[in-house]
Amino acid sequence: PVGEAxxxxxxxxxxxxxxNYLAILGRTxxxxxxxxxxxxxxxxxxxFDFAIRGSSDINAAYIASLExxxxxxxxxxxxxxxxxxxxxxxxxxxxxxxxxxxxLSRLTPIVRYTPQLDxxxxxxxxxxIRVLVMISAPADYPTLDVEGEWRRLNEAxxxxxxxxxxxxxxxx
Numbered sequence: 001p002v003g004e005a006x007x008x009x010x011x012x013x014x015x016x017x018x019x020n021y022l023a024i025l026g027r028t029x030x031x032x033x034x035x036x037x038x039x040x041x042x043x044x045x046x047x048f049d050f051a052i053r054g055s056s057d058i059n060a061a062y063i064a065s066l067e068x069x070x071x072x073x074x075x076x077x078x079x080x081x082x083x084x085x086x087x088x089x090x091x092x093x094x095x096x097x098x099x100x101x102x103x104l105s106r107l108t109p110i111v112r113y114t115p116q117l118d119x120x121x122x123x124x125x126x127x128x129i130r131v132l133v134m135i136s137a138p139a140d141y142p143t144l145d146v147e148g149e150w151r152r153l154n155e156a157x158x159x160x161x162x163x164x165x166x167x168x169x170x171x172x
Contacts, residue, residue: 001064001065001068001069001074002061002064002065002068003061004061005055005057005058005060005061005062006058007054007055007057007058009050009054009055011050011083011084011085011086012046012049012050012054013046013085013086013089015085018085018086018088018089021039021043021089022088022089024036024039025039025040025043025090025093040093040101041095043089043090043093044093044094044095044101045095045097047089047091047093047094047095048094048095048096048097051078051091051094052094052096066108069107071107073105073106073107073108073109074107074108075108075109075110075111076094076102076108076109076110076111077111077113078091078094078110078111078112078113079112079113079114080112081114091110091112092110092112094110127164127165127166128164128165128166128167129165129166129167130166130167130169131157131166131167131168131169132169132171133150133153133168133169133170133171134170134171135149135150135170150170153168154168
C-alpha cells in the first residue's frame with residue numbers, strides 16, 4: 001500500500017550454504033523432520049533479515065504496508081531475477097520472527113514476480129467461438145454416459161449459444 005522498495009545488497013550466503021539449504025529443504029539430503037524444520041526456520045529468518053531488515057527503506061515500507069493493509073492482508077510481490085545464486089533459494093520461506101512464515105498466512109501471501117520485457121496485447125476474439133467436442137468412451141474403461149455428458153455440456157453453455165457467442169459441434 002505504500003509503494004515498492006528496491007535495493008542492491010551483497011549476498012549473506014556462501015555457495016556451500018546455499019547448496020546445504022537446497023539439499024535439506026529439497027530433501028536430497030536426509031535429515032530428521034526436526035532438523036528440516038529448524039533449517040527452514042533458519043533460512044526464512046536469514047532471508048527476512050537480508051531482504052527486509054537489510055535495508056531501512058524496505059523495512060520501513062514493509063512495516064508501513066502491514067499497518068495500512070490491516071485485516072485486508074498484504075500480498076508480497078518478490079523479484080529476484082538479478083539475484084545470482086540467490087534465485088535458487090526458496091524465498092517462500094521468508095519468516096518474520098513476529099509473524100512466522102509469511103507464505104503460510106492468508107494475510108501475507110508471497111508471489112514470485114518475473115518482469116516481462118514483451119507485453120503482448122490481448123488477442124482479439126471473433127465471435128462466435130467454435131468449440132469442437134469429442135467425448136471419448138473407450139471400451140476397456142468403465143462405461144461413460146456419453147449422451148448425458150453431451151446434454152450437460154449443452155445445458156452449461158446454453159446462454160452463450162443463445163447469445164450467439166458460442167457454437168458447439170460434436171464429433172462422433
